Amino acid sequence: MPAVFPFLAVEYNQGSGDVSAVIAPPYDVLNLSQKQALLDRDANNIVKIDLPHVPAKELGPKEVYAAAGESYRRMLDSGELRKRETPAMFAYRQTFEFEGEQHERCGMSVTVETVAFGEREGGGILAHEQTFGGPKEDRKALMEATACQTSPIFGVHQDAQGVATKIVRDIMDSRPADMTAKIADGVLQEVWAVEDESTITAYQNALAGEDIFVADGHHRYNTALNYLNELSKKNGNNIPADHPARRTMMVLVSMADPGLAIGPTHRVLGGMENYSIDEFRNAAAGLLNIEPIDNDPQTFLAQMDVLAEREKTNVFGIYDFDTGLCFAAWPVLKDPLQEKFPDQSAAWRQLDVAIIQHLIVDEICSPELNNGEPVKWAFPHSIDEVLAIGRGDETGSSIAGGGKAQVAIIVRPTPLEAVRDVSRAGELMPQKSTFFYPKLATGLWLNPLG
Numbered sequence: 001m002p003a004v005f006p007f008l009a010v011e012y013n014q015g016s017g018d019v020s021a022v023i024a025p026p027y028d029v030l031n032l033s034q035k036q037a038l039l040d041r042d043a044n045n046i047v048k049i050d051l052p053h054v055p056a057k058e059l060g061p062k063e064v065y066a067a068a069g070e071s072y073r074r075m076l077d078s079g080e081l082r083k084r085e086t087p088a089m090f091a092y093r094q095t096f097e098f099e100g101e102q103h104e105r106c107g108m109s110v111t112v113e114t115v116a117f118g119e120r121e122g123g124g125i126l127a128h129e130q131t132f133g134g135p136k137e138d139r140k141a142l143m144e145a146t147a148c149q150t151s152p153i154f155g156v157h158q159d160a161q162g163v164a165t166k167i168v169r170d171i172m173d174s175r176p177a178d179m180t181a182k183i184a185d186g187v188l189q190e191v192w193a194v195e196d197e198s199t200i201t202a203y204q205n206a207l208a209g210e211d212i213f214v215a216d217g218h219h220r221y222n223t224a225l226n227y228l229n230e231l232s233k234k235n236g237n238n239i240p241a242d243h244p245a246r247r248t249m250m251v252l253v254s255m256a257d258p259g260l261a262i263g264p265t266h267r268v269l270g271g272m273e274n275y276s277i278d279e280f281r282n283a284a285a286g287l288l289n290i291e292p293i294d295n296d297p298q299t300f301l302a303q304m305d306v307l308a309e310r311e312k313t314n315v316f317g318i319y320d321f322d323t324g325l326c327f328a329a330w331p332v333l334k335d336p337l338q339e340k341f342p343d344q345s346a347a348w349r350q351l352d353v354a355i356i357q358h359l360i361v362d363e364i365c366s367p368e369l370n371n372g373e374p375v376k377w378a379f380p381h382s383i384d385e386v387l388a389i390g391r392g393d394e395t396g397s398s399i400a401g402g403g404k405a406q407v408a409i410i411v412r413p414t415p416l417e418a419v420r421d422v423s424r425a426g427e428l429m430p431q432k433s434t435f436f437y438p439k440l441a442t443g444l445w446l447n448p449l450g
Helices: 032-041 062-078 133-146 163-174 197-207 218-234 277-284 297-311 352-369 383-391 416-424
Strands: 010-012 081-083 089-098 101-113 153-157 179-182 188-194 212-216 247-254 261-263 267-270 288-292 316-320 326-331 376-378 405-410 435-437
Touching: 062 081, 062 133, 089 163, 101 163, 133 218, 163 188, 163 197, 163 247, 188 197, 212 218, 212 247, 212 416, 267 352, 267 383, 277 288, 277 316, 277 352, 288 352, 297 316, 297 326, 297 383, 297 405, 316 352, 383 405
Parallel strands: 153 247
Antiparallel strands: 010 081, 089 101, 089 188, 101 247, 153 212, 179 188, 261 435, 267 376, 267 405, 288 326, 316 326, 316 405
C-alpha cells in the first residue's frame, strides 16, 4: 500500500461537538434545492465551498469557483474553519440501517501518497470505474480555486486478518467521539482524532504492502493526480517531497469490517421506439433464457437468489412497466461475452453490469428495439426507486426528459471479490457498477494543499 499519513486537517468547530448543521452529503448526489436547504440551515455549510456549480457533472463558470475559494478563505479568517496544530488520523464510524439491519461501518481518515493508478511494489491504488471529463474539470477548477481537497475519497483494503479494523474499533471503544453529526440521510457520523504516535504507527504497519481499491471518488483521485502533475510542471518538476499535494485525503475501510455494505444499482431503460415486453422476449431469443416469476417486484431479489443457485450463473430480474409482469433471465451461454471480449478477464466478463450493457443493451435493446439508436438509462438503487421512476416521480432520472421508463433490469450487488479481481486485472467496470452505502459525509475534514 502507498504510505498513509496523519494530516493537518481543516475542521469546523475545532473538530469537536455536534457539526450536523455544517456538513453535507457528497457533492455528486445533491441538486440545487438540496444545496439551498443546507445553506438555509447554516450559511456556512460546506456546500458553500464544495458545490459551487450544479450539476457537478460539468464545468461551471469561472466566477462560481472563485467565489468558493473566497468563501473558504473567509471562513478560515473568521475562525469558522480552523487548521489543526497537530497532525492526526481520524477514526470514523457511520451507523446506519441497510436492508432492514443496523450496521456500523468503521474506517480511518488519512492522507495517502498521490501515486498513479496501478499495481506497484508495496501496494498500489487501483481503480474499477470509468471516469468522465466533465466531473474532473469541475473538481479541478474547485481544487485550484481553494488549494484544498474538500471531500475524502473512499478506499477499501484487504486486511485479511482484520488487524486494521481491530485498531480502529479499539479506538472507538476507548472513549466518546470527539465530533458527531447527523444529516438528512439519518446516518450517524462519529469521529475520533488520533494523535498518539504508537497508534498511528500500528495502523500504518497494519496496512503495509496492501492495495487500496477506490470504492468511490475516482474522479476526485484523478483530479488529485492532475493537480499534482500540473503543479510539478509549473515548478520545473521540483516539488518538495513533503508538499501537501503529494498526499490525497481518503477514508480507508477494511474489507474485514463487518459494517461494510454494498447495495445493487439496477438499470431502468427507456426511450426505445419499438419496445414491448413481447418484442423484448422475441429479440432476446437465443441470447437469454426468460422465465416468468411472481409478479411482485419487492420479491425480485429473493427469487433471483433461488434461481442463481439453481442455474449457477448470472440471473437478472426483468420488470415491464406497462404490464407489471415480472421475469427472471439468465444468459444462454455460460460466458456470453467471451467471443466479443476475449482479452478481458473472466471476472470482468461475468459482471452482471457488463452483461447488461454489452449483451442486453448493445445486442438486444439498441439494435432490435430502437433502430440502432442509444437507449436511455437510469440507475436506481432500490425497488422503490425503480417503481418511482416508472411512475414519473423520480424527476432526477435521465429518462424523465426522454420518454417513459419501459423496462427495468434488476441486479444483485457487485461482490467485493469482483471489485478486487477486476481492479487487479487493470480493467474498468461499466459506470454505476458498485454502490457502497452510505456515502461518506463531506465537511468533517478538509485537506489544505498550500
